Amino acid sequence: xxxxxxxxxxxxxxxxxxxxxxxxxxxxxxxxxxxxxxxxxxxxxxxxxxxxxxxxxxxxxxxxxxxxxxxxxxxxxxxxxxxxxxxxxxxxxxxxxxxxxxxxxxxxxxxxxxxxxxxxxxxxxxxxxxxxxxxxxxxxxxxxxxxxxxxxxxxxxxxxxxxxxxxxxxxxxxxxxxxxxxxxxxxxxxxxxxxxxxxxxxxxxxxxxxxxxxxxxxxxxxxxxxxxxxxxxxxxxxxxxxxxxxxxxxxxxxxxxxxxxxxxxxxxxxxxxxxxxxxxxxxxxxxxxxxxxxxxxxxxxxxxxxxxxxxxxxxxxxxxxxxxxxxxxxxxxxxxxxxxxxxxxxxxxxxxxxxxxxxxxxxxxxxxxxxxxxxxxxxxxxxxxxxxxxxxxxxxxxxxxxxxxxxxxxxxxxxxxxxxxxxxxxxxxxxxxxxxxxxxxxxxxxxxxxxxxxxxxxxxxxxxxxxxxxxxxxxxxxxxxxxxxxxxxxxxxxxxxxxxxxxxxxxxxxxxxxxxxxxxxxxxxxxxxxxxxxxxxxxxxxxxxxxxxxxxxxxxxxxxxxxxxxxxxxxxxxxxxxxxxxxxxxxxxxxxxxxxxxxxxxxxxxxxxxxxxxxxxxxxxxxxxxxxxxxxxxxxxxxxxxxxxxxxxxxxxxxxxxxxxxxxxxxxxxxxxxxxxxxxxx
Numbered sequence: 001x002x003x004x005x006x007x008x009x010x011x012x013x014x015x016x017x018x019x020x021x022x023x024x025x026x027x028x029x030x031x032x033x034x035x036x037x038x039x040x041x042x043x044x045x046x047x048x049x050x051x052x053x054x055x056x057x058x059x060x061x062x063x064x065x066x067x068x069x070x071x072x073x074x075x076x077x078x079x080x081x082x083x084x085x086x087x088x089x090x091x092x093x094x095x096x097x098x099x100x101x102x103x104x105x106x107x108x109x110x111x112x113x114x115x116x117x118x119x120x121x122x123x124x125x126x127x128x129x130x131x132x133x134x135x136x137x138x139x140x141x142x143x144x145x146x147x148x149x150x151x152x153x154x155x156x157x158x159x160x161x162x163x164x165x166x167x168x169x170x171x172x173x174x175x176x177x178x179x180x181x182x183x184x185x186x187x188x189x190x191x192x193x194x195x196x197x198x199x200x201x202x203x204x205x206x207x208x209x210x211x212x213x214x215x216x217x218x219x220x221x222x223x224x225x226x227x228x229x230x231x232x233x234x235x236x237x238x239x240x241x242x243x244x245x246x247x248x249x250x251x252x253x254x255x256x257x258x259x260x261x262x263x264x265x266x267x268x269x270x271x272x273x274x275x276x277x278x279x280x281x282x283x284x285x286x287x288x289x290x291x292x293x294x295x296x297x298x299x300x301x302x303x304x305x306x307x308x309x310x311x312x313x314x315x316x317x318x319x320x321x322x323x324x325x326x327x328x329x330x331x332x333x334x335x336x337x338x339x340x341x342x343x344x345x346x347x348x349x350x351x352x353x354x355x356x357x358x359x360x361x362x363x364x365x366x367x368x369x370x371x372x373x374x375x376x377x378x379x380x381x382x383x384x385x386x387x388x389x390x391x392x393x394x395x396x397x398x399x400x401x402x403x404x405x406x407x408x409x410x411x412x413x414x415x416x417x418x419x420x421x422x423x424x425x426x427x428x429x430x431x432x433x434x435x436x437x438x439x440x441x442x443x444x445x446x447x448x449x450x451x452x453x454x455x456x457x458x459x460x461x462x463x464x465x466x467x468x469x470x471x472x473x474x475x476x477x478x479x480x481x482x483x484x485x486x487x488x489x490x491x492x493x494x495x496x497x498x499x500x501x502x503x504x505x506x507x508x509x510x511x512x513x514x515x516x517x518x519x520x521x522x523x524x525x526x527x528x529x530x531x532x533x534x535x536x537x538x539x540x541x542x543x544x545x546x547x548x549x550x551x552x553x554x555x556x557x558x559x560x561x562x563x564x565x566x567x568x569x570x571x572x573x574x575x576x577x578x579x580x581x582x583x584x585x586x587x588x589x590x591x592x593x594x595x596x597x598x599x600x601x602x603x604x605x606x607x608x609x610x611x612x613x614x615x616x617x618x619x620x621x622x623x624x625x626x627x628x629x630x631x632x633x634x635x636x637x638x639x640x641x642x643x644x645x646x647x648x649x650x651x652x653x654x655x656x657x658x659x660x661x662x663x664x665x666x667x668x669x670x671x672x673x674x675x676x677x678x679x680x681x682x
Contacts, residue, residue, distance in 0.1 A: 020045070020075060021075035024043055025042055026135070028117070031131075036055075036218055039051065039052050039053065039119065044258070044260020046071060046075070047260035048066075048080075048109075049065075049066075049149050050080075050109070052064040053187070056212075058210075061184050061185050061206055062182075063183045065082070066082050066083075068080050077111065080107065082121065082123060083104060085098065085101055086177065086182065086183070087177040097181065104124050108120045116133050119131075126212050126213040137166055146199070146236075149257045150162075150163055150241075150256055150257060156252065159176040160175060169191060170188070173185055173186070173188075186203045186226055186227075188201040188203050196289040197233045198231070198233075199231045200228065200229065205225075206221060206222065207224075208220055209221070226245050227246060227248075228243070228244050230243075237256050239253075239254045240254065267385075269389070273372065273392075278300050282300050284539050298327070306382045310328045310330065312338075315629055315632075316353065318352050322353075329376070331377060333376050337353075339372060339376060341354070342363070343369075346400045347510070348401060350511040351511075353509060355455075355508065356456075359456060359458070360456055361456075362397060365397060366398055367391035367392060371388070374391075403454050405547075409554075413554065414448075415551070415552050415554070417438065418550075424536045424543060425543055427539065428488070428538055429535070429537050430538070431534070432483065434478065434480055434532045435529055437529045440528055441526055444528075445523055445555055446552045447515065447554065447555050448514070449550065449551070451506075451513055451548070451550045451551070452512075453507075453547065453549070456544055457548065458508075458535040459533075462530045463502060463504060464504050464531070465501065495669070501531065503568060503678040504522075516680070519559070520561070520563075520564050520682060521563065522565075530550075562682040564682045567677060568678065569650065569652070570676040572666045575663060576606070576656050576658040578661050579659065584654050585654075587651045588677070589647060593643070593646060594643070595642070597679070597680040597682065600678040601677060603630045603633075603654060604671075605631075606656045607655070609655040610627045610653075610675070611626050611653040613650070616647055617644070624650075
């Protein structure tokens with residue numbers, strides 16, 4: 001029996017032993033009770049490169065490095081020699097003066113688990129130990145994956161940077177040499193992104209308590225600003241570091257420092273999907289900092305694409321109302337909204353789920369769609385190969401039916417207006433207006449709108465004009481008015497009529513529409529006209545064709561019990577200070593009983609949230625509309641209608657994030673802002 005138990009214990013131990021260490025790369029410290037010093041672990045494969053950022057006997061910053069270490073058999077403890085090198089000043093670095101010096105001692109790190117460890121060391125004959133843990137900092141979505149050991153190459157050998165990233169926050173420690181060639185270090189504990197690939201922060205110099213052979217005293221920590229540090233990442237493996245320290249300015253090209261034994265992994269199915277589909281066809285919009293990525297909440301940069309897709313929630317209200325909750329639902333293609341968006345290129349698909357993706361391109365190929373389908377059905381794993389990679393090389397487009405024009409209403413039942421086919425040049429956004437007559441010699445009553453547009457349109461909107469619009473700003477009928485010149489600059493003259501627009505109807509999907517409740521209709525006077533607006537995006541290399549239709553279905557006046565009106569409530573007093581979030585509030589009061597049939601909103605790309613509340617009466621403060629997608633605003637219908645009494649009204653509460661260096665006000669261009677409540681009432 002004892003031999004049997006011994007064999008069982010041996011087999012269990014063998015089964016649980018790891019073939020390689022866990023991932024310990026991070027910034028480590030002894031907690032707030034020893035705030036001021038720390039340790040970075042960079043890991044490549046099973047190799048660790050460890051740097052201690054401590055203080056000498058006088059309290060000056062000093063670093064001690066363990067460039068190599070050996071693991072025990074269970075990969076729970078690592079031991080290596082420690083060095084205190086010498087070199088030349090950072091401001092005029094000369095690699096020929098670098099001296100590694102002899103080992104000053106040894107250190108071992110015993111990992112209790114993935115988050116806690118014990119550091120044991122002997123330096124210049126003085127021994128000690130510290131209980132350490134990962135240092136927690138940062139939040140937000142990652143904008144890249146820059147955690148690693150960085151250096152200036154062999155020509156700058158002897159100094160380096162430990163870069164640790166948690167979410168969007170980057171913590172960098174620059175270990176280098178002072179004017180006397182002694183080891184010193186600077187710390188950048190916080191950062192911000194001035195562009196998707198640019199990380200910048202304030203650099204600090206610290207002075208603290210003697211660390212070796214003494215009880216560390218955090219109260220003696222002194223922190224002074226030394227300058228600034230900026231990293232501009234050309235890609236995941238290269239960057240330029242610009243520094244300004246104590247009046248010294250310079251720049252160094254950086255690369256990740258190779259030191260480990262990590263094996264080049266076999267590209268997973270998801271990695272191939274990222275390389276062949278996401279990068280070339282999605283990242284033009286869904287990269288960190290891009291307005292489309294901000295409004296959709298979907299960033300697909302390599303470091304975060306997997307978790308944002310597989311864990312990402314659906315924001316589009318029309319999609320949520322149809323049961324979609326996740327962008328990718330492992331093993332369920334039908335429930336994966338991201339895949340559904342890729343299939344919207346089929347003109348026969350009339351469900352209003354926004355624009356087909358990728359916007360500005362063509363549909364994915366048959367093989368690419370099949371590859372993604374197989375990946376999802378296999379559980380949408382981040383690692384491993386689960387789909388045939390050769391499918392990604394297929395260029396055959398799906399055999400969808402050609403675009404079918406919208407059939408006009410029968411005679412006497414309505415009318416149709418049309419934006420004729422037009423070209424959109426490669427790598428260009430074309431937004432235009434055409435003022436179309438409805439051709440009605442008598443007043444008409446519209447009970448339903450129906451719209452259709454060719455793929456790659458961002459939106460379709462029908463506008464009327466405010467009563468009393470100056471004649472100089474009324475456009476001529478049937479003249480195409482582009483708001484961008486061929487060189488991409490804005491055509492201000494063609495934009496001026498936009499200041500007097502009143503929303504009538506619109507859609508964000510290839511097929512859209514709205515139907516009024518029974519007995520309710522929108523009245524148009526005789527000889528009416530509507531300004532027809534479409535916005536197309538072409539991110540491809542060949543021209544594409546745009547075209548749009550709108551049907552207005554009518555009934556006889558005798559069938560109308562209530563005449564509806566369009567709602568247009570705008571906050572023209574916007575003033576958004578630079579580099580901060582601002583919430584703008586404006587109340588609109590009604591002097592007569594008002595029944596609201598539907599509400600929508602309009603803001604530009606720096607609008608983060610548009611909320612509408614009831615003002616006054618027993619429902620004062622009640623939220624009746626909430627939208628956080630400036631590009632695809634929610635359209636909320638009320639059945640029964642939302643009734644407001646005289647003296648009651650609506651309050652718009654809009655949050656903007658002005659990330660520019662100048663004040664933004666109300667205006668017509670995409671670089672200005674707006675805050676408008678649209679809707680229907682009677």
